[in-house]
Amino acid sequence: MTTTKLPLYKEVTAQLIANLVTGKWRPGEMMPSEAKLAEMHGVGISTVRQALRDLEADHLLVRRQGKGTFVALHSSPRHQDRFHSLVGGDGSKEIPHRTLISSRRVKPPQKVAQRLGLRAAPSRPNAHYFRFVSSVGSTPIMVTEITLPIAVFPDLTRKDLPNGTVLLYGIFQTTFHVNVIRMEEELTAVLSDPETSKLLNVPRGAPILKIERVAYTFHNVAVEFRESWVNTQYIRYYRDQGTAY
Amino acid sequence: MTTTKLPLYKEVTAQLIANLVTGKWRPGEMMPSEAKLAEMHGVGISTVRQALRDLEADHLLVRRQGKGTFVALHSSPRHQDRFHSLVGGDGSKEIPHRTLISSRRVKPPQKVAQRLGLRAAPSRPNAHYFRFVSSVGSTPIMVTEITLPIAVFPDLTRKDLPNGTVLLYGIFQTTFHVNVIRMEEELTAVLSDPETSKLLNVPRGAPILKIERVAYTFHNVAVEFRESWVNTQYIRYYRDQGTAY
DNA sequence: CAGTGGTCTAGACCACTCT
DNA sequence: GAGTGGTCTAGACCACTGC
Numbered sequence: 202m203t204t205t206k207l208p209l210y211k212e213v214t215a216q217l218i219a220n221l222v223t224g225k226w227r228p229g230e231m232m233p234s235e236a237k238l239a240e241m242h243g244v245g246i247s248t249v250r251q252a253l254r255d256l257e258a259d260h261l262l263v264r265r266q267g268k269g270t271f272v273a274l275h276s277s278p279r280h281q282d283r284f285h286s287l288v289g290g291d292g293s294k295e296i297p298h299r300t301l302i303s304s305r306r307v308k309p310p311q312k313v314a315q316r317l318g319l320r321a322a323p324s325r326p327n328a329h330y331f332r333f334v335s336s337v338g339s340t341p342i343m344v345t346e347i348t349l350p351i352a353v354f355p356d357l358t359r360k361d362l363p364n365g366t367v368l369l370y371g372i373f374q375t376t377f378h379v380n381v382i383r384m385e386e387e388l389t390a391v392l393s394d395p396e397t398s399k400l401l402n403v404p405r406g407a408p409i410l411k412i413e414r415v416a417y418t419f420h421n422v423a424v425e426f427r428e429s430w431v432n433t434q435y436i437r438y439y440r441d442q443g444t445a446y
Numbered sequence: 447m448t449t450t451k452l453p454l455y456k457e458v459t460a461q462l463i464a465n466l467v468t469g470k471w472r473p474g475e476m477m478p479s480e481a482k483l484a485e486m487h488g489v490g491i492s493t494v495r496q497a498l499r500d501l502e503a504d505h506l507l508v509r510r511q512g513k514g515t516f517v518a519l520h521s522s523p524r525h526q527d528r529f530h531s532l533v534g535g536d537g538s539k540e541i542p543h544r545t546l547i548s549s550r551r552v553k554p555p556q557k558v559a560q561r562l563g564l565r566a567a568p569s570r571p572n573a574h575y576f577r578f579v580s581s582v583g584s585t586p587i588m589v590t591e592i593t594l595p596i597a598v599f600p601d602l603t604r605k606d607l608p609n610g611t612v613l614l615y616g617i618f619q620t621t622f623h624v625n626v627i628r629m630e631e632e633l634t635a636v637l638s639d640p641e642t643s644k645l646l647n648v649p650r651g652a653p654i655l656k657i658e659r660v661a662y663t664f665h666n667v668a669v670e671f672r673e674s675w676v677n678t679q680y681i682r683y684y685r686d687q688g689t690a691y
Numbered sequence: 692c693a694g695t696g697g698t699c700t701a702g703a704c705c706a707c708t709c710t
Numbered sequence: 711g712a713g714t715g716g717t718c719t720a721g722a723c724c725a726c727t728g729c
Contacts (some may be wrong), residue, residue: 202727208717218691227550234695245719250696258503259689266696284687288632344468358458389678390635390653408635408653421690422681433634440685443628444504446463453698479703479714490700495715510716 212251213242221272221380222419228374232262232270261382275381276371277421284370284384284416287431288439289337295436296366297335297342302400304331304359309348309426316415317350317423327351331362334400342435344400350389352377353418370416379424384416388438391430401432410438458487458497466506466517466625467664473619475565476550477507477515498593506627520626521616529615529629529661532676534582540681541611542580542587547575547603547645555624556591561660562668573597581587582622589645593671598624615661624669629661631682636664636675646677655683 207215217238226232235253239246253270256262260283264270273280282294289295306326309319319327328348335343347369349357354377361376362369373379393407401409409430416425431438452460462483480498484491498515501507505528508516518525527539534540551571554564564572573593580588592614594602599622602633606621607614618624638652646654654675661670676683 210717236695247720248718251717253696255673259691261691263728264696267694267728269695269727383686383690386685386687388633388655388683388685390655390676392653406651408637410633410635410655417688417690419691431635438633440633441628442631443662445504445628445662446504446664455698481714492701493699496698498715509715510708512709512713514708514714 210248210251210255213238213244213249214255216284217252217256218261218419220241224378225274228272228380229274230272231268233270233274259378259382260363274371275374276355276368280370281368284381285368286438286440287343287436289436292439295337295342297337297436298364298366299333299335299345300364301359301362302328302332302334304362306330306351308346313348313426317348319350325329329354329357337435340435341401341432343429343431344397345427345429350424353377353422353424373424380418381424382418382422383414384414387413389413397430401430403432403434407432409433412438454489455493455496455500457635458489459500461487462497462501463506463664464498469623471517472518474516475517476513479514494617504627506625519616520619521613525615526613529626530613531683531685532588533679534681537684540582540587542582542681543609543611544578544580544590545609546604546607547577547579549574549607551575551596552593558593558671562593563672564595574599574602576604576631582680585680586646586677588674588676589642590674595669598622598667598669618669625663626661626669627660627663628666630687632658634658638675642675646675648677648679651690654678656681 220226232238233241235246235249238248242249253262253264257264260280261273262270263273263279285294289297307328307330308323308326309317309328311321314321317328328350331347333345334341335345357377362372370381373381389411391409391411393401393403393405393409395405397409398405398407410433412429414427414429414433415423418424449650455458462564465471477483478486479492480491484494487494498507498509502509505518505525508518508524530539532540552573552575553568553571554562554573556566559566562573573595576592578590580590587644602622608615618626634656636654636656638646638648638654640650642654643652655678657674657676659672660668661672663669
């Protein structure tokens with residue numbers, strides 16, 4: 202199409218991505234039909250199909266026979282499951298209730314700044330900091346601290362992250378046009394500190410599953426650093442890998 | 447092809463799978479070329495390609511331009527990474543050394559039997575049981591207990607699972623023709639019990655990451671139940687999800 | 692009904708591997 | 711050079727959706 206030596210369908214993929222980044226097509230909207238896209242990009246329809254198929258596999262698009270191709274919505278049930286790994290004792294997916302308990306602007310510690318690709322010692326705060334407790338029923342099961350770059354979420358206030366069960370990545374997408382498309386997690390086991398013990402109503406020294414997460418949008422830009430402390434008596438981290446045949 | 451109303455390429459997929467199950471094509475072997483497969487199944491070459499593409503995406507086949515299509519080998523580096531989630535403090539993949547510390551035949555407890563799809567109260571032992579310690583350098587970092595159905599691994603002895611760094615699923619595949627293609631894991635945080643403390647050289651009551659895993663072969667047949675206790679001071683559970691764009 | 696994506700085909704050409 | 715999979719195309723037909 203333009204210049205490089207990539208396969209045609211990857212060129213098309215890249216151009217479609219570019220349009221998603223700029224918001225030419227917004228989440229939930231219908232994209233042009235395959236035939237239209239083929240014409241727009243001056244390639245065969247099969248080539249466009251290959252690009253669309255890849256983007257659907259990566260959950261950026263949703264395709265429905267008879268309806269069309271749509272930009273994926275992070276608030277849809279399909280996406281609630283993605284990036285959400287906690288299940289109850291009976292194996293059912295739990296949607297915990299989130300309660301904000303503190304928020305402020307911070308200069309994040311060096312370790313966090315590095316993970317977010319932020320300057321090390323800024324003159325002013327360059328990140329939002331939030332702390333939540335998540336509960337299932339009346340039982341607190343998780344404490345979460347989130348650090349968000351102000352550059353990515355310029356006008357964010359605590360009112361944008363209301364208490365409730367609405368997942369944050371849906372809010373990021375609809376309110377701030379920030380699409381989380383990838384994340385890395387590291388899990389460790391730690392002992393509950395006094396503060397966490399109080400919030401989770403567990404003895405000091407109880408075993409806690411700690412989840413560290415960095416979430417990324419397009420071009421590998423980190424948009425969230427998150428640390429969660431989970432009481433795995435009530436809720437477990439579940440992972441399914443592979444396909445059944 | 448035969449009878450049902452599935453799309454053609456899925457029929458082809460199913461037939462290819464059937465051949466992988468019976469061992470008509472063995473791991474590491476080259477499959478017939480696309481053209482040959484198309485002729486064999488009486489379909490167009492593009493239809494075969496779609497089936498092959500799906501099976502490659504699920505890591506059952508490996509395709510190499512100019513060389514051919516091969517049955518995936520679980521001992522290859524590509525597969526060592528799959529199903530292996532532990533990384534060192536510096537983020538490097540760790541390949542721990544495994545030391546067998548006990549083995550016997552057992553009637554597994556009800557919870558394990560259920561996960562493996564075994565009869566509840568058999569008259570004779572119907573499973574193998576093994577216990578390992580894994581170390582990086584001279585530091586023990588993980589205790590693992592494995593339960594394997596005797597029906598799936600009939601002639602297994604402790605000599606089949608030698609100490610070393612060779613991954614078990616490679617052994618399963620080459621020695622027992624058991625292909626692990628999917629697994630489920632549940633992670634919790636627990637306190638180290640006296641026995642584990644001694645093996646991992648940590649204080650009693652230290653935080654330990656517990657990993658419960660069930661591994662499956664074709665047709666959702668469970669072939670392994672595994673419990674690991676990990677000292678996350680030295681090694682962490684890492685997970686990358688999504689694709690960068 | 693028209694319009695969408697899903698399936699399926701036949702075939703051309705390219706890039707790679709091995710001999 | 712022969713044989714492989716990778717890319718790309720043009721087009722037919724089917725299945726589903728919504729009007």
